[in-house]
Amino acid sequence: MRAQKRSKKPAAAAGAPTGSLPGSSADVVVRPVRARDLDSVIAIDEQITGIGKADYWRERFLRYGGRGRQPCFFLVAECDGEIDGFIIGEVRDWEFGTPPCGWVFGISVRREARLSGIGTRLLDALCSSFRKAGVAKVRTLLVFDDMLVMTFYRSQGMMAAPIITLERNLTETIIE
Ligand SMILES: CC(C)(COP(=O)(O)OP(=O)(O)OC[C@H]1O[C@@H](n2cnc3c(N)ncnc32)[C@H](O)[C@@H]1OP(=O)(O)O)[C@@H](O)C(=O)NCCC(=O)NCCS
Numbered sequence: 001m002r003a004q005k006r007s008k009k010p011a012a013a014a015g016a017p018t019g020s021l022p023g024s025s026a027d028v029v030v031r032p033v034r035a036r037d038l039d040s041v042i043a044i045d046e047q048i049t050g051i052g053k054a055d056y057w058r059e060r061f062l063r064y065g066g067r068g069r070q071p072c073f074f075l076v077a078e079c080d081g082e083i084d085g086f087i088i089g090e091v092r093d094w095e096f097g098t099p100p101c102g103w104v105f106g107i108s109v110r111r112e113a114r115l116s117g118i119g120t121r122l123l124d125a126l127c128s129s130f131r132k133a134g135v136a137k138v139r140t141l142l143v144f145d146d147m148l149v150m151t152f153y154r155s156q157g158m159m160a161a162p163i164i165t166l167e168r169n170l171t172e173t174i175i176e
């Protein structure tokens with residue numbers, strides 16, 4: 001399952017010159033999404049899910065990427081003018097009766113750019129935004145057997161939350 005690893009630059013002290021290691025996450029800038037990034041976001045999502053969802057991502061951009069919409073966050077990782085990944089999250093107040101909390105709704109890194117620390121950079125940046133927004137906890141939901149995403153989140157210190165998801169089928173059985 002593990003892809004070939006690109007080099008990771010050791011963390012530099014704050015304010016120290018970072019130098020440049022091609023292909024390392026040190027070359028990556030994490031910033032808020034812009035309209036011109038949307039085609040790349042759509043392509044990365046399609047690479048992962050196999051489904052092109054242009055309308056969905058445009059709607060996400062309007063909701064999470066628009067100005068003055070904090071605390072909604074839609075961040076991208078850019079390296080040499082190319083978008084390598086993105087993350088979306090939001091602070092939700094008193095959802096499910098719990099105190100305000102940062103929720104990660106999605107994270108994706110294009111296959112060719114993985115294992116160089118970009119996912120970590122994206123999650124760190126989102127958590128930093130959550131902290132600035134005043135919350136002390138971050139949560140996410142994932143499919144229980146998605147081992148890649150589970151391994152990633154576990155590597156970031158995320159643990160099982162005291163929450164479970166319930167569902168019910170709303171389609172009726174039609175007997176002809
Ligand atoms: C999960 C994902 C975001 C990780 O991005 P990434 O940039 O490769 O992550 P990082 O390089 O920061 O990896 C951090 C840690 O995660 C773990 N990890 C990541 N990918 C892994 C893999 N393929 N195998 C094992 N561990 C892995 C490792 O512990 C890694 O640390 P290490 O390299 O020091 O061992 C990326 O694989 C991805 O986009 N997957 C698809 C996600 C998806 O399905 N999104 C849609 C629903 S949200």
